[in-house]
Amino acid sequence: MNAQPSALSSANRGRHHRVPLPRPFAFHAGGELAAGELAVETWGELSPARDNAVLVFTGLSTSAHAASTASDPSKGWWEYLIGPGLALDTDRLFIITANSLGSCFGSSGPGDIDPRTGEPYGYGWPELRVEDIARAGQLAAEHFGIDVLYGAIGASLGGMTVLAHAALFPGKARRVASLSGTLVPSAFAIATRALQREIVGTALAGGPVDLKLAFRFARKVGMLSYIGAALLENRFAHAPGQQPTGASGTHFEVESWLEHQAEKFASRFNAWSYWYLSRAMDLFDFSKVLPGASAPVLSIERALVVGVHEDQLFPLAQQAAIADLLKAQGIPTRYVDLSSPYGHDAFLVEDALFSPLVADFFAASPRT
Amino acid sequence: MNAQPSALSSANRGRHHRVPLPRPFAFHAGGELAAGELAVETWGELSPARDNAVLVFTGLSTSAHAASTASDPSKGWWEYLIGPGLALDTDRLFIITANSLGSCFGSSGPGDIDPRTGEPYGYGWPELRVEDIARAGQLAAEHFGIDVLYGAIGASLGGMTVLAHAALFPGKARRVASLSGTLVPSAFAIATRALQREIVGTALAGGPVDLKLAFRFARKVGMLSYIGAALLENRFAHAPGQQPTGASGTHFEVESWLEHQAEKFASRFNAWSYWYLSRAMDLFDFSKVLPGASAPVLSIERALVVGVHEDQLFPLAQQAAIADLLKAQGIPTRYVDLSSPYGHDAFLVEDALFSPLVADFFAASPRT
Numbered sequence: 253m254n255a256q257p258s259a260l261s262s263a264n265r266g267r268h269h270r271v272p273l274p275r276p277f278a279f280h281a282g283g284e285l286a287a288g289e290l291a292v293e294t295w296g297e298l299s300p301a302r303d304n305a306v307l308v309f310t311g312l313s314t315s316a317h318a319a320s321t322a323s324d325p326s327k328g329w330w331e332y333l334i335g336p337g338l339a340l341d342t343d344r345l346f347i348i349t350a351n352s353l354g355s356c357f358g359s360s361g362p363g364d365i366d367p368r369t370g371e372p373y374g375y376g377w378p379e380l381r382v383e384d385i386a387r388a389g390q391l392a393a394e395h396f397g398i399d400v401l402y403g404a405i406g407a408s409l410g411g412m413t414v415l416a417h418a419a420l421f422p423g424k425a426r427r428v429a430s431l432s433g434t435l436v437p438s439a440f441a442i443a444t445r446a447l448q449r450e451i452v453g454t455a456l457a458g459g460p461v462d463l464k465l466a467f468r469f470a471r472k473v474g475m476l477s478y479i480g481a482a483l484l485e486n487r488f489a490h491a492p493g494q495q496p497t498g499a500s501g502t503h504f505e506v507e508s509w510l511e512h513q514a515e516k517f518a519s520r521f522n523a524w525s526y527w528y529l530s531r532a533m534d535l536f537d538f539s540k541v542l543p544g545a546s547a548p549v550l551s552i553e554r555a556l557v558v559g560v561h562e563d564q565l566f567p568l569a570q571q572a573a574i575a576d577l578l579k580a581q582g583i584p585t586r587y588v589d590l591s592s593p594y595g596h597d598a599f600l601v602e603d604a605l606f607s608p609l610v611a612d613f614f615a616a617s618p619r620t
Numbered sequence: 621m622n623a624q625p626s627a628l629s630s631a632n633r634g635r636h637h638r639v640p641l642p643r644p645f646a647f648h649a650g651g652e653l654a655a656g657e658l659a660v661e662t663w664g665e666l667s668p669a670r671d672n673a674v675l676v677f678t679g680l681s682t683s684a685h686a687a688s689t690a691s692d693p694s695k696g697w698w699e700y701l702i703g704p705g706l707a708l709d710t711d712r713l714f715i716i717t718a719n720s721l722g723s724c725f726g727s728s729g730p731g732d733i734d735p736r737t738g739e740p741y742g743y744g745w746p747e748l749r750v751e752d753i754a755r756a757g758q759l760a761a762e763h764f765g766i767d768v769l770y771g772a773i774g775a776s777l778g779g780m781t782v783l784a785h786a787a788l789f790p791g792k793a794r795r796v797a798s799l800s801g802t803l804v805p806s807a808f809a810i811a812t813r814a815l816q817r818e819i820v821g822t823a824l825a826g827g828p829v830d831l832k833l834a835f836r837f838a839r840k841v842g843m844l845s846y847i848g849a850a851l852l853e854n855r856f857a858h859a860p861g862q863q864p865t866g867a868s869g870t871h872f873e874v875e876s877w878l879e880h881q882a883e884k885f886a887s888r889f890n891a892w893s894y895w896y897l898s899r900a901m902d903l904f905d906f907s908k909v910l911p912g913a914s915a916p917v918l919s920i921e922r923a924l925v926v927g928v929h930e931d932q933l934f935p936l937a938q939q940a941a942i943a944d945l946l947k948a949q950g951i952p953t954r955y956v957d958l959s960s961p962y963g964h965d966a967f968l969v970e971d972a973l974f975s976p977l978v979a980d981f982f983a984a985s986p987r988t
Contacts, residue, residue, distance in 0.1 A: 453866075460830035469819055
């Protein structure tokens with residue numbers, strides 16, 4: 253609101269934008285949105301030739317605020333990656349991040365209030381697919397007059413979306429980086445996400461469970477799939493926490509941590525958006541992005557594919573499969589497997605592991 | 621009821637017993653049971669010298685019915701291991717399994733009806749520890765007039781209980797086998813079990829969630845921690861199932877499987893027993909089994925410790941730690957790490973992996 257731009261946000265020239273969607277916006281699986289919009293943030297300056305833009309696709313739970321901006325100097329979720337001299341170098345590149353279509357941080361989503369009823373659209377919102385999120389991102393790029401992106405990058409859901417974008421918009425992104433992504437979700441990932449949706453969805457449908465309670469439970473299920481077990485062990489082992497004993501009958505420190513994470517999340521995220529975005533992830537299948545065709549043939553200049561050994565949710569074999577597919581299409585592809593106790597969440601925190609890879613990949617002349 | 625004994629149950633001479641506990645039975649952490657009992661099954665015949673008995677400790681969810689008996693010819697949960705000529709050879713050994721104290725298959729537990737109120741004891745039941753389950757097992761052995769057990773074996777919770785038994789009753793078991801067990805639970809195991817207890821416990825405490833629904837949710841969380849992700853992938857991948865779309869918004873085959881497992885479990889298991897047994901697992905710490913002492917020094921002749929590489933809930937490092945502790949005490953210990961897509965549940969199904977190890981360990985003259 254009245255926050256003063258920090259030195260950093262001034263330096264990276266971060267700005268917030270509201271980008272209207274076409275009226276109507278037609279969804280991949282049918283249905284349309286009469287008047288939608290996207291919350292978008294950008295950093296750096298678009299070059300006169302409009303050839304230096306990198307589109308960032310986000311994970312399930314994050315906003316467009318990937319780095320600090322003039323209007324919001326708080327740290328972004330990829331603060332370590334985006335800024336002057338950083339891997340996504342805002343002295344050289346124009347970085348664009350949209351809050352995913354269907355999310356709840358300024359972009360249109362199923363949690364929006366339907367003015368006709370005064371209630372959230374909920375099930376009345378169109379079925380969301382990863383393909384829709386990819387197209388919304390492309391529209392954000394077009395909003396800035398960009399014909400061809402210098403690059404696109406995403407992790408987790410974003411690592412899937414960036415592949416959908418490459419398939420749907422041939423030649424529209426020159427360099428594509430998919431981190432901790434997959435061509436198709438694993439049975440385990442589907443099982444854990446479907447359980448989260450079942451818990452939240454039962455409450456959303458008016459079933460016998462309180463919505464806030466259900467949302468907290470579901471987020472805890474999710475957290476246990478994101479984080480590496482070794483990290484929990486190193487941090488908490490079996491130490492008792494300071495909180496009183498709750499419904500679990502115990503008060504271990506790891507329970508406090510999980511409760512804090514779940515409470516924070518359930519307070520700021522919309523349950524409908526969670527349900528819609530989670531379902532979109534489970535229904536994604538790269539081989540079926542283009543209707544009636546076999547696996548899409550991509551038109552990109554080079555690719556970076558990164559996975560994390562400790563990731564239970566998007567196991568390494570899935571990133572290897574992405575790299576194999578790209579290489580089989582003759583695309584110069586660098587495949588890197590990292591080790592991090594953060595597991596699936598590594599991309600959010602492991603500056604020292606991810607920054608050199610991303611910096612090199614988007615350098616004018618990559619070394620590798 | 622009127623079932624005919626099968627050829628197998630006759631051959632293994634399986635029998636059901638009701639074993640009264642001392643009146644009162646005092647619990648490890650305080651409190652007592654005025655009049656408790658254990659449901660016990662045995663197979664084979666006790667030798668005249670009473671020196672051929674093997675005590676089996678069970679996992680969280682299983683009954684005393686480890687193998688078929690005359691009164692219950694249905695297959696037991698360790699049918700492949702117990703019988704004539706099998707690894708626990710009922711032609712030679714007398715096998716004893718008690719339904720864990722606190723469980724709900726004939727042994728006293730918190731789900732029992734308090735005659736004074738007509739309601740389950742619930743929170744009014746004494747706090748249960750793994751040490752109590754170990755002592756109840758020892759009492760079952762004593763019920764048959766056994767001074768020293770030829771051996772004791774257990775997996776999962778049983779793999780912890782067997783260690784507690786060895787610590788609490790020095791010299792009372794000659795050979796001890798701990799499969800997929802641990803000296804102390806991991807932070808991840810605590811986190812996932814505490815979440816299950818929070819979900820069930822919220823309902824048990826009258827919170828805003830239906831008990832049957834909560835129990836199904838909790839069991840699904842548990843199942844996702846037991847099973848190996850690779851097994852789910854091989855079985856289900858992302859195939860759609862036949863069931864209609866539910867609260868998850870999808871109908872993948874892996875969801876049908878999980879729902880079937882959870883529905884079956886929630887129908888036959890008692891929620892109070894689940895909560896009590898799960899808490900006992902999280903509160904276990906081998907180094908504190910003997911009050912005021914440092915880690916117990918065991919008096920056993922030989923040990924077998926087995927772990928499974930794919931086990932996320934009781935990771936291999938935990939079994940290695942058991943073996944290291946035993947070896948440091950000068951106990952001849954065989955440590956084996958197996959690989960199985962069944963993960964933590966491997967001991968229930970992997971006949972070909974476990975049978976040779978257990979057979980050799982309990983042979984008159986083990987080869988290894």
